[in-house]
Amino acid sequence: MSGKERRTWRKAIHRRFGSITPPRNSPSRKRPLSERIVSHPGRLSIAYFGVMLILVTALLSLPVSARSGVSTNFNIAFFTAASAMSTCGIAIVGTTEHWTTFGQVVILLAIQLGGLGVMTFASLLSMSITRRIRVSQKLRTANELGAEKLNEVRSVIAVVLVCTFSVEAIAFSLLMPPLIRQHPYDVPHALFQALFFAVTSYNNTGFTPDTAGLYIHDWGVGIPILLSAFVGTLGFPVILNVLRCTRRRKGPSSWSLHSKLTITTTLCIVGVSLVWFCAAEWHNPELFPSDDLASKIRHALVAAVMPRSAGFDISWMPHVSEQTKMFMTLVMFIGGGSxxxxxxxxxxTFAVLLLVCRGALAGRRDDSVFGKRLHTQTVIQAVTITGICAGLVYVSSLALLCITNRSLTDVMFEVCSAFGLGGYTLGVADPSNPGTLYILAALMIIGRLGPMTVAYAISRPQQPQAFRWPSEHILVG
Incomplete structure (x- = not known):
């Protein structure tokens, strides 16, 4: 490439994306802090989450947020804020008994902001500061939201917001009539409950605005919550892809590989969970208190869908068998869609691991599904994520075992519930033992941000490798 062509190429890049490197003959200047943060989306996500966490904690610590009229203990306020922002939903104090309407509204707003997605809101913040999304921000956001092209990120973010509020509006309209029937003499309270359940169900957060829980005996309330929670676990890329194909009048065969794999694996996990709860807990009076077949199926369906990430009614949790606790631990560790x-x-990630195992046992050279071959980088990323998360769960469980007297089953259940944002608790999170609160709060924050986002934020750009070392086979297994 000649010098003139190189200068022309550099000017074109500068016009399209802005300055990438300082001019060769000009002294380099140190960029301001705000520009450095905005140019690194991973750090921007953590900064946004941290600022919101501090703000929500401060608001929940105010006397106006507590029914007692006195300031809430910092540990309780911080843990509740982390649980709401991460859309986990583990509550160590009663949402209705402890928090006022103001405090519940603060929790609801924290759930909404956390549910919109750290990367989504970080991108909006980046646009408001710089008036355009940088290339690095586009790449990261496109990867999370499923945009096929970089110039689709703006529209995808808009669709994500519209989709979120549309699903919540539909859930609110469906929940409003049955909840008004439940509270015919207190319509404002019923409307607030409908709004609270609409937001928390789609965002898969286990907080409830009433001690009555889910009104599980009323299908008018239970079905919208179940459907909204199920849609929320699919992920924005799947929802957008299905909507696009539906709009173009294309069937499931036209869905992307990610959508097919997510929906298929999700339905399989829900189906296996339903069979498990019916087989293992059919005669459990706490889980299935009625002898009526329809009531048992209804309770089993709720028990199969909710533990993956939604939480909500936890009254029956301490009464399930040890084997069910371990089964739920695995389900919460798997979690929902990307x-x-x-x-x-x-x-x-779980599906890719199963496909890799199937291919290795069958002696196949490539891992394929639905007529498509998986990229090697996808397999490496799935193995990396699973290894990091398994190590995190192990270290956290070991730490909780050292500071509590609970069993390994209870500790692993609580750890996976926090990391997988399941929202269920066996009481390991103890306000009298602050260490348990901070360990589980850290797990919830990492679970919401994602280990790859945290690693991306603390990593430094690496120079391209000038050469590759020679390969050699080793024995594994």
């Missing part, structure tokens, strides 16, 4: 309001390693 770029969804759920946590865990994600269902696609």
């Amino acid at each position: 770029a969804s309001t759920a946590g865990g390693i994600r269902v696609t």
